[in-house]
Amino acid sequence: MSQPQFAGIIAYPITPFNADDSLDLPALRAGIDRLIADGVHAIAPLGSTGESAYLSEDEWTAAAEASIRHVAKRVPVVVGISDLTTRNAVRRAQFAEQAGADAVMVLPISYWKLSEQEIFDHYAAIAQAISTPIMVYNNPATSGIDMSPQFIARLVREIDNVTMVKESTGDIQRMHQLRELSNGEIPFYNGSNPLALEAFCAGATGWCTAAPCLIADLTLALYRATQAGALSEARELFYKQLPVLNFILKGGLPTTVKAGLKLQGHDVGAPRRPLQPLSAEQTERLRALLKAVA
Amino acid sequence: MSQPQFAGIIAYPITPFNADDSLDLPALRAGIDRLIADGVHAIAPLGSTGESAYLSEDEWTAAAEASIRHVAKRVPVVVGISDLTTRNAVRRAQFAEQAGADAVMVLPISYWKLSEQEIFDHYAAIAQAISTPIMVYNNPATSGIDMSPQFIARLVREIDNVTMVKESTGDIQRMHQLRELSNGEIPFYNGSNPLALEAFCAGATGWCTAAPCLIADLTLALYRATQAGALSEARELFYKQLPVLNFILKGGLPTTVKAGLKLQGHDVGAPRRPLQPLSAEQTERLRALLKAVA
Amino acid sequence: MSQPQFAGIIAYPITPFNADDSLDLPALRAGIDRLIADGVHAIAPLGSTGESAYLSEDEWTAAAEASIRHVAKRVPVVVGISDLTTRNAVRRAQFAEQAGADAVMVLPISYWKLSEQEIFDHYAAIAQAISTPIMVYNNPATSGIDMSPQFIARLVREIDNVTMVKESTGDIQRMHQLRELSNGEIPFYNGSNPLALEAFCAGATGWCTAAPCLIADLTLALYRATQAGALSEARELFYKQLPVLNFILKGGLPTTVKAGLKLQGHDVGAPRRPLQPLSAEQTERLRALLKAVA
Amino acid sequence: MSQPQFAGIIAYPITPFNADDSLDLPALRAGIDRLIADGVHAIAPLGSTGESAYLSEDEWTAAAEASIRHVAKRVPVVVGISDLTTRNAVRRAQFAEQAGADAVMVLPISYWKLSEQEIFDHYAAIAQAISTPIMVYNNPATSGIDMSPQFIARLVREIDNVTMVKESTGDIQRMHQLRELSNGEIPFYNGSNPLALEAFCAGATGWCTAAPCLIADLTLALYRATQAGALSEARELFYKQLPVLNFILKGGLPTTVKAGLKLQGHDVGAPRRPLQPLSAEQTERLRALLKAVA
Structure with missing residues (x-):
């Protein structure tokens, strides 16, 4: 495997909104600063956690530019x-490249079911428009499209700047297959929080996660333990943080992470409608979970 | 059951594009004229078939306005x-109402999974912003959200201007349940083409379908036969058109209907990328299927 | 389509047990007499409803013999x-043939997943051992094996005495496909109670059902209405009995039908453990449902 | 966690048949001797791999007795x-206990879907009839019943001699949940071969597997590496044997393991019909896979 661009904890910031539902860029910058101060290895704005799908085109552009500029090469940005x-995905990719992104992440999105050829050509069109490395992102639960390991391996093999894979199905066998299909050459990143321990054990290069917004130290410690081969310690660290990981996943990442940030004193507003803020009852549950690992 | 606004064949036009991927409004108008001339009972622009999800906001607005104006009350428009x-759905609903729509159709769309309360409030916010009747649309295959008959019945019961249901799961039991839950008071429309015969037999008020773009006479004849209680004739008519219905569903409605219109001499352009035009081989198959029912 | 052996209502009796869990053959005979008196078109002992899977080999043999003898050609027996x-299925098929069965019904049962070749050879081995007509039975919910319409059509085409198909998936599209694959030549029977109306509308030859044990007259009236093309009447009859059909399906047929028979004054014992008798609360619900259609 | 009775590699022997389809007890004994000589930590006859579901009652009894006697306390027998x-499960449990089994494994089997109360009472009836420890076995792919971790934890909590859990869904989250629900007190065993690495990483007490019939040394080495915290070595060992593990799982364990044993010079006959011997082509594939790890 060629040296991947980044390894370890790839942190997904939320996108803060003001009370009038407009973008809150100062809070966005503050969130990035906290993650970098905590020591995460890369920052991934405008992912699922960043409510990218709920932003207007102007908002997306403003958030992308502000994020890339503010990170300012302190860590890589994907x-x-x-x-x-395809047309707008190309536009966004080009904008991100020009603004200085280190990589772009591409999730194919379904309304009408796409054929593999349609998905392939979507990636190819984006790849041809930029020279920045591309991370393939598979997450059928949000996108409605499930790409097989065989198809993903083909994307990496046949399109030059497709170089990384983020797998969020939570099915560890997908990672086994990616490794076998590429003789271990494709760097794969885990995007399923409750699979963090096992993905690292199976050889994942990194963990793409919103959890560092709330518990950065635990995620980093888990990564270090697995890299050091300290399996018992890694297992303890994992089971310690698992209740938080499960809670934020099941409640929806923007919803729960924004609630958690507020509990930690950072006002980042509510998720955008139709998403609603976490209920009072669930917020108390989150408070208890965060306290238990503090 | 109070008299529904429209019954029978509710036709879904495609949205034509020019070679440069811009909206082709003259072709859109011509398509509407053909459907009305063929005798369909209502027109439903900007549904799934109309590639609504793939349009920019300006394109959506232009297509909505052009469609409503051009129908010009000759038949109802949904x-x-x-x-x-929610914010943009409200904006679109208000625009459609002001432009003269007879009803609006609302499909809840998922990126992050929505709770029932979030879906309910989404409908409620739209309903409060307009006085036009609303058709609830359930289609998990495209939207990623599956609303139970119990929840749909609650929407109709609790929100005044939610008055109709379009069910596209293809599961006839959903229709049975809607009928039982409302003592037959909720008008339900079938959105699954290969279920057209059975939905009418089970009491569906209408059939929401793109098939009339290609085979309007057969869809209308099936409706008339079921209304007349001519079961054997209805069965024959259904099995005759079923190969076409299955083909256009499986290949994706915008893709296959646009290919079929071209075969019939109407140039409406290609579907928008990442969707691709129907392959030459599949186009030949469609030609044969259409010829068999001509 | 060659004339099928039987059409209409194929009734599935339960298998009665004494208080000591032994077979109650007098009650079995009485149940058969009631069904024939009610006018059903065929009797199908030792199906899923008959708890065939829960009987010892000796019990199966005794119940099969008693059933066939007691029907005594008054109606066909499947x-x-x-x-x-395969070995024991062959033994049972031969026994049934020698005892005078008019047809045998074969559900492939899975523990280890079977390949299509293994399923085909299972049917072929049974078919070769007898000359009695065979009804293919597809019911993945109980058997764990789902045979596609394509595969079922192949069984009918390639094995001489495989002549009928019972489809219990509840997916009406399977019936459409069987009809298309055979140009209407394969007689198909519906095994999903809540699909009774639509299956007849789609051309099913018969309805394989345990419902006649409790509401024979309604099942027969539905059949007659669909055969007469009286669609409105058929729809009313169907929706009238649908609550009972749904209840007995969801609660498990042996469990609910035995409870219903007891309510109607026929003591047929409990289902065999681990199956348990219907709870008191559910029994009251069934009592109300039966009263509503009496 | 109280000290579990056995840990590590729990090996599942196949059940050999003679050419006339009768039990081959000498070959059964030889297979047990090989496993013990190889160093496995326990022997589990008459599981899924042992084609228990395909045996007559007399065959089951003979195989159980011969297995327990021949192991002769050299290692534990489950x-x-x-x-x-329920009646016959109780009979088998009592027989196994009297013959000297160290534990019994119970998979609830579905024909009619069972309620949780019916499953609970099934376990309770077996547990009451013996004093031998019981291993709960969850394997919806073969049994058609999926027990939730919550329900399994209840079985362990409420029934005294239910003390171990074998999870074969392949979903690592089930193991996480069992650990969380019991504060790590329930010993869980992994029954999904391609999850062997991750299950041990997550804290599984043992691996229930037929793989030792063919590659005992590799399975034992993987266990030792994970116990020693040698994560890199464990990962290498796992990926080395994974192609074999996947192959024997996908082809059906009795089918593939019997073919593999024949390749290794041990004639154990074919699986019982409707199961068929591995095809010549697949046998060559297995030969290559075994050679690659020899």
Whole structure:
């Protein structure tokens, strides 16, 4: 495997909104600063956690530019540029590249079911429009499209700047297959929080996660333990943080992470409608979970 | 059951594009004229078939306005106003109402999974912003959200201007349940083409379908036969058109209907990328299927 | 389509047990007499409803013999001979044939997943051992094996005495496909109670059902209405009995039908453990449902 | 966690048949001797791999007795006693206990879907009839019943001699949940071969597997590496044997393991019909896979 661009904890910031539902860029910058101060290895704005799908085109552009500029090469930035149409995904990819992104992440999005050829050509069109490395992102639960390991391996093999894979199905066998299909040459990143321990054990290069917004130290410690081969310690660290990981996943990442940030004193507003803020009852549950690992 | 606004064949036009991927409004108008001339009972622009999800906001607005104006009350118009955010769905609903729509159709769209309360409030916010009747649209295959008959019945019961249901799961039991839950008071429309015979037999008020773009006479004849209680004739008519219905569903409605229109001499352009035009081989198959029912 | 052996209502009796869990053959005979008196068109002992899977080999043999003898050619008898091993399924088929069965019904049963070749050879081995007509039975919910319409059509085409198909998936599209694949030549029977109306509308030859044990007159009236093309009447009859059909399906047929028979004054014992008798609360619900259609 | 009775590699022997389809007890004994010589930590006859579901009652009894006697306390024996009826499962459990089994394994088997109360009472009836420890076995792919971790934890909590859990869904989250629900007190065993690495990483007590019939040394080495915290070595060992593990799982364990044993010079006959011997082509594939790890 060629040296991947980044390894370890790839942190997904939320996108803060003001009370009038407009973008809150100062809060966005503050969130990035906290993640970098905590020591995460890369920042991934405008992913699922960043409510990218709920932003207007102008908002997406403003958030992308502000994020890339504010990180300012302190760590690598991988920008989510997914869009339902190929035309707009290309536009976003080009914008991200020009603004200085280190990589772009592409989730194919379904309304009408796409054939593999349609998905392939979507990636190819984006790849041809930029020279920045591309991370393939598979997450059928949000996108409605499930790419097989065989198809993903083909994307990496046949399109030059498709170089990384983020797998979010939570099915560890997908990672086994990616490894076998590429003789271990494709760097794969885990996007399923409750699979963090096992993905690292199976050889994942990194963990793409919103959890560092709330518990950065635990995610980093888990990564270090697995890299050091300290399996018992890694297992303890994992089971310690698992209740938080499960909670934020099941409640929806923007919803729960925004609630958690507020509990930690950072006002980042509510998720955008139709998403609603976490209920009072669930917020108390989150408070208890965060306290238990503090 | 109070008298529904429209019954029978509710036709879904495609949205034509020029060679440069811009909207082709003259072709859109010509398509509407053909459907009305063929005798369909209502027109439903900007549904799934109309590639609504793939349009920019300006394109959506232009297509909605052109469609409503051009129908000009010759038949009722039900406009698809679905959007991922509540804010924009409200905007579209208000626009459609002001432009003269007879009803709006609302499909809740998922990126992050929505709770029933989030879906309910999404409908409630749209309903409060307009006085036009709303058709609830359930289609998990495209939207990623599956609303139970119990929840749909609650929407109709609790929100005044939610008055109709379009069910596209293809599961006839959903229709049985809607009928039982409402003592037959909720008008339900079938959105699954290969279920057309059975839905009418089970009491569906209408059939929401793109098939009339290609085979309007057969869809209308099936409706008339079921209304007349001519079961044997209805069965024959259904099995005759079923190969076409299955083909256009499986290949994706915009893709296959646009290919079929071209075969019939109407140039409406290609579907928008990442969707691709129907392959030459599949186009030949469609030609044969259409010829068999001509 | 060659004339099928039987059409209409194919009734599935339960298998009564004494208080000591032994077979109650007098009650079995009485149940058969009631069904024939009610006018059903065929009797199908030792199906899923008959708890065939829960009987010892000796019990199966005794129940099969008693059933066939007691029907005594008053109506056709189709005997369920399914078994996990090919060897024993053959034995049962031969026994049924020698005892005078008019047809046998074969459900392939899975423990280890079977390949299509293994399923085909299972049917072929049974078919070769007898000359009695065979009804293919597809019911993945109980058997764990789902045979596609394409595969079922192949069984009918390639094995001489496989002549009928019972489809219990509840997916009406399977019936459409069977009809298309055979140009209407394969007689198909519906095994999903809540699909009774639509299956007849789609051309089903018969309805394989345990419902006649409790509401024979309604099932027969539905059949007659669909055969007469009286669609409105058929729809009313169907919706009238649908609550009972749904209840007995969801609660498990042996469990609910035995409870219903007891409510009607016929003591047929409990289902065999691990199956348990219907709870008191559910029994009251069934009592109300039966009263509503009496 | 109280000290579990056995840990590590729990090996599942196949059940050999003679050419006339009768039990081959000498070959059964030889297979047990090989496993013990190879160093496995326990033997589990009459599981899924042992084609228990395909045996007559007399065959089951003979195989159980021969297995327990021949192991002769050299390692613990856990006997699969599953049956569709509670009555016969109790009989088998009592027989196994009297013959000297160290534990019995119970998979609830579905024909009619069972309620949780019916499953609970099935376990309770077996547990009451013996004093031998019981291993709960969850394997919806073969049994058609999926027990939730919550329900399994209840079985362990409320029934005294239910003390171990074998999870074969392949979903690592089930193991996480069992650990969380019991504060790590329930010993869980992994029954999904391609999850062997991750299950041990997540804290599994043992691996229930037929793989030792063919590659005992590799399975044992993987266990030792994970116990020693040698994560890199464990990963290498796992990926080395994974192609074999996947192959024997996908082809059906009795089918593929019997073919592999024949390749290794041990004639154990074919699986029982409707199961068929591995095809020549697949046998060559297995030969290559085994050679690659020899």
